Amino acid sequence: MLRLIRHAALAATILSAIAGAAGARAQAQETLKIGVLGTLTGPGATWGLAIDGGARIAADEVNAKGGLKVGDKAYKVEIVAYDDQYKAASAVTALNRLAGPDGVRFVLGPIGSASLLAIKPITERDKIVLFTASWSAAVLKDSNYIFRVGPTTQEFAPATIAWLKRTHPAVKRIATVSANDETGWNSQRIQKEAYGKAGLEVVAAEHFERQQTDFRALLTKLLAAKPDSIELDTTPPPTAGLIIRQAREQGYKGLFTKFGGFDVAEIVRTAGADYAEGVVGISQGDPASPEWARLREAYAKHHKNEMGDFVFLFYDAARLLFAGIERAGTATDVDKVVKAIEQSAPFPGTVGPLTWGGKEAYGVDHQIYTPLYLVAIQEGAGRVIGKVDLQ
Amino acid sequence: MGRAATAVAALAAAAIALAPFLAGDGFVYHVAILVAIEGLLAVSLHLTLRIGQLSLAQGGFMGIGAYASALLARDAGLPFPLALVGAVVIAAAIAAALGTVILRVRGVQFALLTFGLGEAIVLIFVEFVVPFGGNNGLMGIPPASLGPLSLQARPAFYGFALAVVFLVLLAVRGLLAGTPGMVLRSLADNEPLSRSLGTDELAWRRLVFAASAAVAAISGSLYAHYLGYISPEAFNVGATVKALIMNVVGGVGLLAGPLIGALILVPLPELFRASVRYQQLLYGLSLLALMLFLPRGLGGLLAGRSRP
Amino acid sequence: MFQQFLVIMALSAAIYMLLALGFTLIFGVMRVVNFAHGEFVMLGAYALYVVQDVLGVGYAAALPLAALVAGLVGVVCERLVFRRFVGDEIGSMIVALALAVTLKGAVTAVFGTDGPSIARPISGVVTLGGAVIPKDQLFAAAVALVLVALTHRLLVATRLGLAMRAVAQDAEAARLQGMRPWTTYPAAFAVGCALAGFAGALTAPIYGAAPDMGDAALMKAFVVVVLGGLGSIPGALIAALLLGALDAGISILFDPTLAALASFGAVIAVLLFRPSGILGRA
Numbered sequence: 001m002l003r004l005i006r007h008a009a010l011a012a013t014i015l016s017a018i019a020g021a022a023g024a025r026a027q028a029q030e031t032l033k034i035g036v037l038g039t040l041t042g043p044g045a046t047w048g049l050a051i052d053g054g055a056r057i058a059a060d061e062v063n064a065k066g067g068l069k070v071g072d073k074a075y076k077v078e079i080v081a082y083d084d085q086y087k088a089a090s091a092v093t094a095l096n097r098l099a100g101p102d103g104v105r106f107v108l109g110p111i112g113s114a115s116l117l118a119i120k121p122i123t124e125r126d127k128i129v130l131f132t133a134s135w136s137a138a139v140l141k142d143s144n145y146i147f148r149v150g151p152t153t154q155e156f157a158p159a160t161i162a163w164l165k166r167t168h169p170a171v172k173r174i175a176t177v178s179a180n181d182e183t184g185w186n187s188q189r190i191q192k193e194a195y196g197k198a199g200l201e202v203v204a205a206e207h208f209e210r211q212q213t214d215f216r217a218l219l220t221k222l223l224a225a226k227p228d229s230i231e232l233d234t235t236p237p238p239t240a241g242l243i244i245r246q247a248r249e250q251g252y253k254g255l256f257t258k259f260g261g262f263d264v265a266e267i268v269r270t271a272g273a274d275y276a277e278g279v280v281g282i283s284q285g286d287p288a289s290p291e292w293a294r295l296r297e298a299y300a301k302h303h304k305n306e307m308g309d310f311v312f313l314f315y316d317a318a319r320l321l322f323a324g325i326e327r328a329g330t331a332t333d334v335d336k337v338v339k340a341i342e343q344s345a346p347f348p349g350t351v352g353p354l355t356w357g358g359k360e361a362y363g364v365d366h367q368i369y370t371p372l373y374l375v376a377i378q379e380g381a382g383r384v385i386g387k388v389d390l391q
Numbered sequence: 392m393g394r395a396a397t398a399v400a401a402l403a404a405a406a407i408a409l410a411p412f413l414a415g416d417g418f419v420y421h422v423a424i425l426v427a428i429e430g431l432l433a434v435s436l437h438l439t440l441r442i443g444q445l446s447l448a449q450g451g452f453m454g455i456g457a458y459a460s461a462l463l464a465r466d467a468g469l470p471f472p473l474a475l476v477g478a479v480v481i482a483a484a485i486a487a488a489l490g491t492v493i494l495r496v497r498g499v500q501f502a503l504l505t506f507g508l509g510e511a512i513v514l515i516f517v518e519f520v521v522p523f524g525g526n527n528g529l530m531g532i533p534p535a536s537l538g539p540l541s542l543q544a545r546p547a548f549y550g551f552a553l554a555v556v557f558l559v560l561l562a563v564r565g566l567l568a569g570t571p572g573m574v575l576r577s578l579a580d581n582e583p584l585s586r587s588l589g590t591d592e593l594a595w596r597r598l599v600f601a602a603s604a605a606v607a608a609i610s611g612s613l614y615a616h617y618l619g620y621i622s623p624e625a626f627n628v629g630a631t632v633k634a635l636i637m638n639v640v641g642g643v644g645l646l647a648g649p650l651i652g653a654l655i656l657v658p659l660p661e662l663f664r665a666s667v668r669y670q671q672l673l674y675g676l677s678l679l680a681l682m683l684f685l686p687r688g689l690g691g692l693l694a695g696r697s698r699p
Numbered sequence: 700m701f702q703q704f705l706v707i708m709a710l711s712a713a714i715y716m717l718l719a720l721g722f723t724l725i726f727g728v729m730r731v732v733n734f735a736h737g738e739f740v741m742l743g744a745y746a747l748y749v750v751q752d753v754l755g756v757g758y759a760a761a762l763p764l765a766a767l768v769a770g771l772v773g774v775v776c777e778r779l780v781f782r783r784f785v786g787d788e789i790g791s792m793i794v795a796l797a798l799a800v801t802l803k804g805a806v807t808a809v810f811g812t813d814g815p816s817i818a819r820p821i822s823g824v825v826t827l828g829g830a831v832i833p834k835d836q837l838f839a840a841a842v843a844l845v846l847v848a849l850t851h852r853l854l855v856a857t858r859l860g861l862a863m864r865a866v867a868q869d870a871e872a873a874r875l876q877g878m879r880p881w882t883t884y885p886a887a888f889a890v891g892c893a894l895a896g897f898a899g900a901l902t903a904p905i906y907g908a909a910p911d912m913g914d915a916a917l918m919k920a921f922v923v924v925v926l927g928g929l930g931s932i933p934g935a936l937i938a939a940l941l942l943g944a945l946d947a948g949i950s951i952l953f954d955p956t957l958a959a960l961a962s963f964g965a966v967i968a969v970l971l972f973r974p975s976g977i978l979g980r981a
Binding site: 040041045046180207208209211212213214216217218220221224238242246249250251269270272274304305 | 700703704707711807811812813814816819822824831833906907910911912914915946947950951954955956
């Protein structure tokens with residue numbers, strides 16, 4: 001008898017869950033669902049949570065003002081966030097669910113290049129707008145519905161390297177470290193080219209696996225080339241912190257630059273404040289500014305971890321999207337919304353104007369240019385030491 | 392099972408298989424296609440369980456099928472049906488060649504050996520960027536089509552996948568009911584006797600192992616041409632473990648077991664998707680509960696006590 | 700570069716020994732291939748975080764406490780899960796896989812997916828003949844070796860150890876001699892999981908902790924245990940040295956993926972041609 005009850009309970013759970021999933025399709029009229037697709041679990045989670053946090057802060061603001069005004073209707077914005085686990089197949093499933101049962105037309109994310117390239121054929125075919133921070137060069141090619149929310153290595157490498165040459169004339173020999181995948185290959189290739197053009201010698205270029213935590217062997221090889229500066233490129237910040245620590249422990253005395261996805265809190269956490277001292281990177285915002293403090297407070301309502309600068313990108317991207325929808329006067333005609341977004345440059349971003357470019361490199365003006373700061377880690381905190389001028 | 396019960400079961404199966412056509416929703420088709428693809432991998436694992444050897448390399452064979460099919464269609468320009476057949480032949484040939492050596496190992500050692508083999512296959516995809524694309528995988532894989540008939544739309548692809556699953560089940564049933572199945576059963580009953588009668592049991596086990604790799608390769612080829620994108624981590628031992636869990640949940644004693652398992656486990660994470668933080672925990676707990684309280688699987692429950 | 704290679708090899712090998720010891724002990728005694736072994740390493744790391752960084756206990760006391768937590772969870776799992784699968788090698792392997800998912804999920808649910816911030820009690824380096832050795836890694840390796848020696852003492856010089864070895868050789872005969880497997884099994888699981896917990900708590904300050912850190916730990920333990928022969932402790936010690944050399948050497952000369960590929964190649968070769976391991980009789 002007990003067995004029977006157990007079985008019945010199990011069956012009931014499964015059935016009710018399926019019914020629940022089906023019922024989710026019936027949605028309230030006045031709600032507009034915006035999708036978030038990012039790595040919410042595992043090593044890439046910092047960036048995925050930044051997408052989610054930025055989107056939710058923007059949605060809270062618009063809802064507090066009575067919702068999104070589209071024509072004569074006001075929509076309450078609801079964020080639907082799914083995890084892609086940094087896996088292409090999970091991204092495809094999550095996107096199918098967003099586009100199908102959830103009826104989402106606008107998605108913030110993803111960041112992983114593999115995830116983005118896997119869903120791109122579907123989003124282009126079904127006209128789903130993506131705001132991504134995926135850095136692969138192939139992202140914007142042959143696409144009409146993808147916007148890239150911030151500058152990539154392609155855009156800033158000449159400027160950051162020029163800054164390095166100007167401020168550190170003794171640095172001649174560069175070593176670069178990047179992840180062994182599309183993101184890392186692409187950014188390392190561009191960095192190597194840009195360093196070469198600037199007259200600096202790249203003496204070592206190494207790749208690591210994303211799940212790696214032990215870099216002693218890699219660093220033995222790297223340090224044997226006697227670099228003056230190590231470029232950490234697009235390495236995920238927690239991993240970058242481990243590399244910094246292990247390199248210092250193997251006796252490396254030179255400079256670290258991280259021109260690509262910086263996160264002071266994460267690097268200090270894994271490297272320790274002593275070893276992280278003096279590491280230079282780029283940031284979307286000034287950690288000492290009132291804007292940062294405001295977003296940080298809003299972010300803390302949604303997530304427990306320390307806010308990273310990518311929140312600026314996705315907070316602005318969400319606001320840009322909302323403005324585009326209001327301007328187009330429709331939340332369903334995707335082509336009209338895309339056109340409205342294209343026409344809204346320059347858009348007032350949180351720290352400065354956002355402009356569009358990219359036609360030359362990618363064939364479409366969907367690359368968003370944002371203000372960019374140079375930040376150095378001093379006593380465990382980020383201090384702005386300069387600003388990057390993108391064209 | 393009695394005749395009436397069989398009829399009921401067949402009707403139920405047909406109803407479930409045709410349900411997505413009634414729902415007509417893109418996402419339901421998507422999940423149904425994944426059920427078919429992952430169910431095929433589970434069937435392939437089921438075959439290795441039938442020769443009494445748990446192979447944890449089936450995900451690797453699915454990967455071989457996926458990469459072979461993708462490269463044959465994309466780079467060699469073969470039409471999808473030929474790429475599919477090519478992938479199956481390649482995977483089966485590799486399994487047959489390996490089988491001569493590795494099937495001599497039995498029991499837990501075989502499971503560990505194939506665990507190593509499965510990881511090694513995936514690492515080969517990662518290490519050799521040409522031709523496999525490394526961690527980045529392969530993209531731009533042509534969508535499936537049968538001559539002039541495009542299978543790109545989800546309903547069409549689902550129809551095709553359903554037909555493939557049906558044919559594979561028929562073939563597997565034939566294999567298990569025919570000579571190899573008989574040899575294997577007599578081996579299980581009385582190994583020394585059937586050995587003394589001169590059955591070359593290793594050859595038969597090798598045949599079944601090659602067939603299991605072929606089924607895994609079909610699954611891989613469907614996966615590659617449905618998603619249009621493949622990367623190595625989709626085929627690691629984790630994929631095999633998922634297929635194994637499908638067998639356990641559905642019941643290892645039944646041919647329908649792996650498919651029942653796929654039908655439950657593929658949609659399961661979707662139910663927990665709203666609670667990302669608890670998703671894995673709920674999934675793990677459901678699995679543990681099933682294994683502890685329903686050791687013969689849900690299939691075993693449906694089939695009653697008629698089969699061990 | 701060669702001195703650095705030797706240092707990396709030796710430091711890694713000590714940790715690999717500790718990772719493998721618990722894995723091989725549990726298999727030897729219970730015939731359970733504990734695919735959740737890596738999760739006990741992870742539990743040790745998180746327990747260290749809670750005891751040291753949340754409760755503020757010093758590292759010297761936090762380290763054994765963390766291992767104790769992993770050991771206790773191990774006993775609970777043995778009682779609730781593994782005991783039902785004794786004698787079913789494949790079944791216990793499968794249930795271990797499900798347990799791994801559950802433990803990973805439980806830690807994610809409690810602590811989230813971001814790795815916690817774990818204080819480093821030891822810092823600085825010593826230089827030895829042109830090679831640089833970080834003090835924290837040296838400490839971890841030294842403690843690992845002490846634990847290996849202690850485990851060896853436990854097995855050869857105590858009643859419990861004798862019982863474990865007897866059950867490992869022949870469970871039925873041991874039972875007839877009055878040794879109850881129902882006490883040796885939890886004891887073996889406790890020791891095996893506590894050793895895994897030590898490995899996690901020793902490496903967490905160096906490499907950090909994350910819910911999925913067990914995967915890499917399991918791979919290392921798996922390779923060492925198979926190369927050394929399932930259930931063989933001396934074999935595991937030799938194999939740990941071998942894997943340390945293989946890993947460090949190939950990673951320095953080529954890349955870590957190739958090193959992993961080579962170690963799995965070695966696993967396959969050993970299982971095919973010397974299934975009892977490098978020390979065993981083929």
